Amino acid sequence: MTISWYPGHMHKANKEMAALIKQIDVVIEVLDARMPQASANPLLKAMREGKPCLHILNKADLADPRITREWLDYFRAQPLAHAAASGKDKRIETADVLHLCRQLLRKVAAAKPRKPQPAPTEDENADLAALRAWKQENKKHQILIVGIPNVGKSSIMNQLLGRKIARTGNEPAITKGQQRVRLKDNWFLVDTPGVLWPRLEDQAAAYRLAMSGAIRNTAMEFLDVAQFAAKTLLEEFPERLKHRYGMSALPADGEAFLRELAIARGCVRKDKDIDWNRVSELLINDYRAGRFGPMSLERPPQAENPPAA
Numbered sequence: 001m002t003i004s005w006y007p008g009h010m011h012k013a014n015k016e017m018a019a020l021i022k023q024i025d026v027v028i029e030v031l032d033a034r035m036p037q038a039s040a041n042p043l044l045k046a047m048r049e050g051k052p053c054l055h056i057l058n059k060a061d062l063a064d065p066r067i068t069r070e071w072l073d074y075f076r077a078q079p080l081a082h083a084a085a086s087g088k089d090k091r092i093e094t095a096d097v098l099h100l101c102r103q104l105l106r107k108v109a110a111a112k113p114r115k116p117q118p119a120p121t122e123d124e125n126a127d128l129a130a131l132r133a134w135k136q137e138n139k140k141h142q143i144l145i146v147g148i149p150n151v152g153k154s155s156i157m158n159q160l161l162g163r164k165i166a167r168t169g170n171e172p173a174i175t176k177g178q179q180r181v182r183l184k185d186n187w188f189l190v191d192t193p194g195v196l197w198p199r200l201e202d203q204a205a206a207y208r209l210a211m212s213g214a215i216r217n218t219a220m221e222f223l224d225v226a227q228f229a230a231k232t233l234l235e236e237f238p239e240r241l242k243h244r245y246g247m248s249a250l251p252a253d254g255e256a257f258l259r260e261l262a263i264a265r266g267c268v269r270k271d272k273d274i275d276w277n278r279v280s281e282l283l284i285n286d287y288r289a290g291r292f293g294p295m296s297l298e299r300p301p302q303a304e305n306p307p308a309a
């Protein structure tokens with residue numbers, strides 16, 4: 001089944017973001033640290049063109065820390081970009097975010113072409129410096145938090161504010177509208193609803209998103225996603241599967257693996273048939289909860305070796 005999920009509320013949210021983004025100083029794009037490529041929304045990339053961007057690799061507690069470091073280097077090497085990781089075990093701090101946003105604004109200022117001016121006198125110089133400092137102190141800065149559904153945008157906003165101001169939850173489309181709050185001094189944060197894009201061309205990436213919980217359950221076939229997950233885990237993390245489910249040997253393909261797991265875990269219906277839905281949920285929920293240990297499903301384009309099992 002082709003995965004596609006672009007309900008009306010996402011179209012509306014995209015339009016509202018496009019209207020607001022002109023007034024925004026820095027964009028925070030929240031990505032899933034386990035799959036920074038699949039979770040990067042091309043519509044948001046086009047929308048934030050020319051704006052400085054802080055990429056936060058969230059749910060880093062569920063990703064392989066070595067691969068997360070590779071991703072951080074990858075994003076930091078991009079123009080007008082910075083990157084930081086955040087996870088349940090080690091949350092990003094407000095001071096870090098403000099520090100990185102200020103660095104980005106300085107990069108923007110340095111990149112602006114300056115008209116040649118006659119050299120100011122010493123007095124004029126001091127006066128200009130004072131004016132610049134005054135302007136800087138009084139300027140309002142707006143940070144827009146964007147990203148795909150369920151990636152942890154509102155959790156990050158709550159964390160940065162130090163109080164629960166936005167509703168969060170372990171399902172996509174919890175945030176329904178923009179929410180603007182003062183972060184500190186002249187810095188404001190705007191939380192936004194999670195958005196995808198109309199056509200998920202890369203279906204392997206779409207299936208990774210479905211594994212992660214970014215796609216509403218009703219917009220996907222659980223068995224299809226579980227088979228994809230089983231195939232991925234069999235190929236890339238066989239030892240983790242064996243360890244989690246106490247299997248000494250693994251079946252060759254996803255379906256055979258799910259069948260064996262269903263029998264081992266009692267996911268069998270009264271008529272003795274396999275309960276495919278239950279076993280699919282079991283595997284997907286184990287993955288989402290990180291019960292196989294931290295694992296990254298993607299590496300940055302320039303990294304040479306495949307993810308270590």
Ligand SMILES: Nc1nc2c(ncn2[C@@H]2O[C@H](COP(=O)(O)OP(=O)(O)OP(=O)(O)O)[C@@H](O)[C@H]2O)c(=O)[nH]1
Pocket residue numbers: 058059060061062086087088147148149150151152153154155156167168169170171172173174175176192193194195
């Ligand atoms: N393991 C882990 N879970 C996290 C982390 N951050 C957020 N979550 C969980 O991810 C789920 C989604 O969090 P939200 O903050 O509601 O995500 P969101 O991006 O605002 O979602 P929408 O508003 O629906 O787009 C919640 O169950 C959070 O507890 C993290 O760093 N690690």
Ligand SMILES: [Mg+2]
Pocket residue numbers: 153154155166167168174175192193194
């Ligand atoms: Mg939210």
